[in-house]
Structure formats: C-alpha cells, structure tokens
Amino acid sequence: MWWSWSGKKRGGPRNSRPRRKGLIRLTKRTSTGTPKMETKMEKLLAEVASTKEMLGQMRVPDTLAEIRKVVAAPAPRVMNYAEAAAKPKIMVAAAKTPGPTSKPGTSHTLIVASKFENHTAEQVITKLRGVVDAREMGVAVDRIRKGRGQKVVLSCSSVEDAKKIEERLKIRGADLKVAKPEMRLPTVIIRDVLKINSDEDIVRSLRTQNRHLSEGLDWEKVRARVCYRRRARNDLECHPVLEVSPELYHRLIKAGFVYVGLQRRPVWDQSPLVQCSRCLGYGHGKRFCKEVSEVRALRRGALA
Ligand SMILES: [Zn+2]
Structure with missing residues (x-):
C-alpha cells in the first residue's frame, strides 16, 4: 500500500x-x-x-x-574474561565508575593479618580497632569482614583513606601486617578426570601431553595450579578446577579439550568473575554497563 x-x-x-x-x-x-x-x-x-x-x-x-x-560499525570493545582477570580486583572495581574515586560501590581493599599465626580474626580486629581509630583519623571505612583464616578484609571507598590506614598500620601496626588483594587468575574446570591423577600430574599433563596448547608458550612464565577438585558422578573421577595464566586460559578455552593421562577431557570456563548479562563482557555487572543498547548481546546470541 x-x-x-x-x-x-x-x-x-x-x-x-x-x-x-x-x-x-x-x-x-x-x-x-x-x-x-x-x-x-x-x-x-x-x-x-x-x-x-x-x-x-x-x-x-x-x-x-x-x-x-x-x-x-564495529561494537565498542568490551573487556573479555582474560583481560578482566589479569587486572587486580581493586582495579576492576575502579574501572566500573570512572571519575570521582569516592563513589559508593567501588572499594579499595586492604587485607590485614597478624604476624603471629596462632592469632584469630577476632584478635586481629581488636588490634586493628586499637591502631586505626577511624573517628580520630577521619577516614571513611565501608566495612570490615573476616576473610580466610585470621585475615581481616577492610574496604574503603576512597584511595586516600585506604592509603592513610595502610600507612598507619605500617607505622603503629606492631604485629599486624597489611597486604593488597592478590591478582586473581582465571579458572577452568576439566571434566571427569580420573582421580588417580594427582594435582601435579594434571599440571604436568597440560605441559607435556598437550602440544595444541603449549606451542610457543613460555612455560617459565605460565602459572597453572589445581585449586580444588569437584565431585563427579563417577566415583573414580573428579572435576579438577585449575587456576591458570590468562594466556593459557585463552588457549584452553579455545581448544575446549585437554589430554590428561589416558583421557581426552573437555575444558570449561569456571569463571569467578562477574559477567554482564547485557553485553556479556567481563569485569562489570549489568548495573555498570556502558553499552548503549542490547544489540551486542543479540549479536553474540546470533553468532553462538
Ligand atoms: Zn556490559
């Protein structure tokens, strides 16, 4: 018409x-x-x-x-998993909101522990309160929580305040020690691996049995470690979860399989990072997505 x-x-x-x-x-x-x-x-x-x-x-x-x-026009680049994982967690958090560093939601984290291994998290918190008087110092602390073991995780919304606390702890901290959160490596899961393979065996298999992964890879710089094993349906098997360098992670995910001992097993992503449900990028959630439309997600869906 x-x-x-x-x-x-x-x-x-x-x-x-x-x-x-x-x-x-x-x-x-x-x-x-x-x-x-x-x-x-x-x-x-x-x-x-x-x-x-x-x-x-x-x-x-x-x-x-x-x-x-x-x-x-090509869609703007979104950080992929390996890039997001290669960044320390605080940087990922800071990347969420550009501009003022004191925006709520971003955090600058300090990990406080005691120099004495027999101390508990409660004792660390008590000492921390004694040394870091937030009221007197005029610092804004978002929260403290107990981490693994005796570790206490303290998060601030501003870099300056986190630095102030870190310096105070270094000067007057006595037997408290401060650390920055570790860089987190991407993780993968290998499905149904026979339990007879030890953690060391699995890592060695990656290196020696998998030419499709290791070609041109500098193994001196590559990190690979079995973090834990998940239970499999078959009692003789398990799903080892490995922490690997971003480069190796890329290759593993691209290949999709790996030879371990006398098996050829699938490798999946075991992502501990946030993934955006909107643009499918890593390192930020839907709330912090900068993608204007949902076109990218649709496109990816069409490609998959
Ligand atoms: Zn997004």
Missing part, C-alpha cells in the same frame, strides 16, 4: 482507506465508462507523482546508506 504513505504523512481527514474504496469504485466504473473517470484518474496520477517526489525529498538512498553505516 505505497499510496497510503502520502495520506498518512500529510495527515488530515484523508487516510488510505477511503481512497482505497475510491479506487475500487473507480475500477468498477471503468467497465461502465463514466465521464468522471478521467478527472479521477488524473487526480490519482497527481497523487502518485507527489508521493514519488516526497520519497525523493526524503533522500531515501542516502538515509539507507547512513543507517547501514551505523549498523555495520
């Missing part, structure tokens, strides 16, 4: 429907040969001409070309 366009564009009482009826009437009368027909025909032709003109004025080919350009 191309002629209904012009009617709609112009608005007014005439829309496509009455004119369509008119056309039917017109064709009916053609057989009987009404003298009014010619003038009606002329009107119709004039309308067709004006519609064509309007389409011309709208620069349809140009507009189409512009639309095509926008659609074909």
